[in-house]
Amino acid sequence: MPLLSTRMHCRCADRLRGANIVPTVLILVISIAVLLGALAGYFFASRPRGVDASLTPSRTESAVWPQVATAAVAADADDGVGREKARIIRSLEAEAWSLRDKLADRDPASIELEALRRQHRELAPALDDALREAARYRQLVVDIENNAPPPILLGAAEPDDLKLIVGIGPVLERMLHNLGVGTFRQIARWTDSDVAEFDAKLPEFPGRIVRDQWVTQARALHESKYGERP
16 A cells, blocks of 8 residues: 555656646747747848848949949040030131132232242343443443543543452442543553552552552453453
8 A cells, every 4th residue: 555655646746747847848939939039020120121122232333333423424524525626626627718718819919929029030130230331321421521531432442341350349440430541451551650649549449459459460351351461
């Protein structure tokens, strides 16, 4: 009997211990479920509401979009510069055509003016010769009126061109004619006293006769022209 009662007492204790474990496990499961629910709620609450993840740009897209925008701005700027260049080119071309038209209108007048200038250049030497010849004849008339011996009346010999002597120009030649000297032979035969006399008669050109050696030149020119000594 004691043994039977002991066994029954043990069975009752096991049943009671099993009955106490079941509530504990149930509470533990509920706690875990609550904890998982809280974690899920926090996760969903941390995400932005009303925004589609597919519409949110990624890091790569965020880095590419500024470059695309910059390229678009640069392209717009290039287009603006190109349009400005085209406008300037058109303006310059219009101005160039206008200048061509003006030059075309002025061409006949320019050609006529150039022809007149060329004609003036061609006639200038002849005009100078005519003026010199007129001055010579005028001086001849003045010399005759002043009773000075003109070149054609200096003697039987034809007067020489005294300007061939270095140092004698038109003025000196006219002055020598007024003094009765018109040939190389006359100058070639001058003595020292003659040189001094004529030097005194030409006060505007002191020492010119000796300095330029008129006598020596006149001898050489006379021999060259007439083939004989003066």
